[in-house]
Structure formats: structure tokens, C-alpha cells
Amino acid sequence: MNGFLxxxxxxxxDTEEETFLLFAQEIPANNLGFVDSCAQSLEVTIHGNEYTIQQSPSVLSSSRAGGTTGAVLWKITPLFAEWISGLTSNPLWTHPDSPLQPPAGKTVVELGCGIAGLVALSLGPAVRHYVATDQEYVHRLLRENLDENKGVAYKHKSGGSKGKGGKKKGGSKQVQSEExxxxxxxxxxxxxxPELLKRSVGIAPDNDEDEDNGFDLLLSxxxxxxxxxxxxxxxxxxxxxxLRPAYHPEKAADEEGKNPTICIIAQQQRAPDVFEAWLEETLKVFWVYRLSDEHLPVGLKGxxxxxLHLLVLRDDA
Structure with missing residues (x-):
């Protein structure tokens, strides 16, 4: 862990310094950041796999309380999905000291997945379990996108084998894409x-005597x-x-060998004051690293x- 960080x-x-360094440079106009907010469906290619993503322009333009931004696909998402699922190129998966090796044994949680589920579709097949979270209104379209694209997402499983997870769980708050x-x-x-996340989707621990409610990786x-x-x-x-141990340079893992959760926060640069508010709040409880150009593809570079920032919880938080 230390070598990786x-x-x-x-x-x-320094919050002000980081904000200045990022927003003093010329930033291309990405408008609000939609791919196409009027399209009912979009074709997106990730690592040569073609996904068909259903959107809801009507929900986006509605006056629904609590927001509607998850109803359509945003420009950064396909770029991020391709990067995070690059198992042979992304340092998260390739660095010899990364605690995320091997990917197949890791659990991932995503905040604000939206209706597309594109990050989940890209990375989910490579990890043990992927929990996508958002507000309930994305539920129906997300399920449709997961089900419609699961054949593409899982086509590289040996012999067309089924992914882990099995049956769809009951209840109105969760849904699992079959197979x-x-x-x-x-x-x-x-x-x-948050401590109920794994329980709500029925993820059994690797060892019944040592239940681990935490996640290896958090994405947003x-x-x-x-x-x-x-x-x-x-x-x-x-x-x-x-739900996992915090990070201390002298003791990266706890007595049971559990590593801290790694967070990757990707965002479009819009309002400097919003970014500064986020960073100021984040630095109170996290170690924060900005991912440099050497770790990123062309579409996500400075x-x-x-x-993109990587976070690990401070041991004094």
C-alpha cells in the first residue's frame, strides 16, 4: 500500500492551491457535460464492446424533487469506464504494491451510478461483486440497461459462464441483474x-466467521x-x-489483513467554488492524491x- 501511494x-x-492549479489552466467547453440529453438511446463502445444505453430525457427535464441528473449519460462516464476497467494498463490493478490485486477477489461500490450502469457493466465482470447505488428513480432503467447489455459485458467469461450472484433479491430497494x-x-x-449495503443485496462473506461489510474500492x-x-x-x-481500517503509513492493513478502502472520485471541472468546497470537506477525513497524466488516458489528462482524485481514509478521522 505504501509503495502504491x-x-x-x-x-x-492545500485546498486553495489545488483549486488554483486546476482551474487556472484553460479548460475546454463541455457545456453541462451530457453526451446527448435528447436521445432515447445511445451506442457506446468500451474496449471494443458495444453497449446500448437507454436514457430518459423526460425524467431529466422533469421537476422531480431530489434531482434528475442520473437520467442521462454524461461525457466523462465512458472515458472513466474505459480507464477503470483497463485491467492490464490501470495502475490500480497493475502496480505491484496495489491492494486491489487480484481484481477477481475484490468488491466494489459505486455512488451515483445513474441509469446507464456503464461503469458497472465495464468493471463488474472482472471483480467479485459490484454494488451500484443511486436514488430509487434510476432503478427501472438501470435494470433494463444491465439486462440488455449483460451479454456484451460477460461475453469474455470462459465458456460463456455465468457471473456470481445468482438469484435476484426481493424487496423494492435492490435489484440484481440475473446471471x-x-x-x-x-x-x-x-x-x-452504508453499513447495510452488502446485506441489502445479499452478498455473503468469504468466511462466515469473519464477516467483512467493507469494500475494496469505492467509485464515483x-x-x-x-x-x-x-x-x-x-x-x-x-x-x-x-467499514474497513483507515490508512496509517506504518500499518496499512489491520491484524486480519484487511486493507483500507480506496476511493476514486472523477469529476468534470465546472464551478471552482463547488470543487473547493468538496476538497476542503474531503481533506478533513481523507488523504487525497490527484492522479497525474502518467496514470491517465488522453481523454482524462490535465x-x-x-x-480524478484517489482518497484513503485518515487514521485520525
């Missing part, structure tokens, strides 16, 4: 308890665009990470209008 460079320490290891559960950052793609969401978002990230 050292490879990322020095952690971010896959991708599950969905609704999660309200202000009201729901373009969820930070409103200052009012900053505090509950950061608090939810921290609460999920507290100057593209996108930025």
Missing part, C-alpha cells in the same frame, strides 16, 4: 446507513456539481470507508476539463 506523488494538502454479479441498491446520502463519477451535496457525499464516502 508513493507512486502517486505527494498528497494534496451477473452486479447489484443495485438505492442509497440516500443523507438518510441511509461526476457526482459533485452542487455545493449542497458536498457534505452528505463526503460523509457517505467516509462512512463506507470506516486540460481536458476532467480530474
Amino acid at each position: 508513493s507512486s502517486l506523488g505527494h498528497p494534496v494538502e 451477473s454479479n452486479i447489484s443495485f441498491t438505492s442509497l440516500d446520502w443523507e438518510q441511509d446507513a 463519477c461526476d457526482c459533485i456539481y452542487n455545493e449542497a451535496l458536498v457534505a452528505p457525499f463526503v460523509r457517505t464516502c467516509a462512512d463506507i470507508c470506516r 486540460g481536458t476539463g476532467y480530474v
Whole structure:
């Protein structure tokens, strides 16, 4: 773990400096960041796999309380999905000191998955279990997208074998794409308890005597665009990470060998004040590393209008 984090460079320490460095450079105009907010469906290619993603322009334009941004696909998502699922090129999976090796044994949780489920479809087949979370209104279309694209997502499984997970769980708050290891559960950052995430989708521990409610990896793609969401978002990230040991340079894993949860937060650069508010809140409880160009593909490098940070919970948080 120490060697892996050292490879990322020095952690971010100053909120104003980081905000200035990112927003002083010329940023291309990405508008709000939609791929096509009027299209009912989109064709997206990730690592040569073609996915058909259903959207809901009507929900996006509605006055639904609680927001509607998850109803369509955002530009950063396909770029992020391709990067995070690059098992032979992404340092998260390839660095010799990364605690995320091997991917097949890891559990992942995503905050704000939206209706597309594209990150889940891209990475889910490579890990033990993938829990996608968002507000309940994305439930129906997300299920359709997972079911419609599962043949593409799992086609590289040996002999066309089925993914882990088995049967769909009952209840109104969760759905599991049949024959896959991708599950969905609704999660309200202000009201729901993160420690119930695994239980709600019926993920059994590897060892019944040593239940692990935590996750190896937490992902969030373009969820930070409103200052009012900053505090509950950061608090939810921290609460999920507290299900595992926090990071201390002299003791990366606990006595049982469990590593801290690694968080990857991807976002489009929009309003400097919103970004600064997020970073200030995040630095209170996390070690923060900005992923440099050497770790990113062309579409996510500096100057593209996108930025990725890696977080690990501080041991004094």
C-alpha cells in the first residue's frame, strides 16, 4: 500500500492551491457535460464492446424533487469506464504494491451510478461483486440497461459462464441483474446507513466467521456539481470507508489483513467554488492524491476539463 501511494506523488494538502492549479489552466467547453440529453438511446463502445444505453430525457427535464441528473449519460462516464476497467494498463490493478490485486477477489461500490450502469457493466465482470447505488428513480432503467447489455459485458467469461450472484433479491430497494454479479441498491446520502449495503443485496462473506461489510474500492463519477451535496457525499464516502481500517503509513492493513478502502472520485471541472468546497470537506477525513497524466488516458489528462482524485481514509478521522 505504501509503495502504491508513493507512486502517486505527494498528497494534496492545500485546498486553495489545488483549486488554483486546476482551474487556472484553460479548460475546454463541455457545456453541462451530457453526451446527448435528447436521445432515447445511445451506442457506446468500451474496449471494443458495444453497449446500448437507454436514457430518459423526460425524467431529466422533469421537476422531480431530489434531482434528475442520473437520467442521462454524461461525457466523462465512458472515458472513466474505459480507464477503470483497463485491467492490464490501470495502475490500480497493475502496480505491484496495489491492494486491489487480484481484481477477481475484490468488491466494489459505486455512488451515483445513474441509469446507464456503464461503469458497472465495464468493471463488474472482472471483480467479485459490484454494488451500484443511486436514488430509487434510476432503478427501472438501470435494470433494463444491465439486462440488455449483460451479454456484451460477460461475453469474455470462459465458456460463456455465468457471473456470481445468482438469484435476484426481493424487496423494492435492490435489484440484481440475473446471471451477473452486479447489484443495485438505492442509497440516500443523507438518510441511509452504508453499513447495510452488502446485506441489502445479499452478498455473503468469504468466511462466515469473519464477516467483512467493507469494500475494496469505492467509485464515483461526476457526482459533485452542487455545493449542497458536498457534505452528505463526503460523509457517505467516509462512512463506507470506516467499514474497513483507515490508512496509517506504518500499518496499512489491520491484524486480519484487511486493507483500507480506496476511493476514486472523477469529476468534470465546472464551478471552482463547488470543487473547493468538496476538497476542503474531503481533506478533513481523507488523504487525497490527484492522479497525474502518467496514470491517465488522453481523454482524462490535465486540460481536458476532467480530474480524478484517489482518497484513503485518515487514521485520525
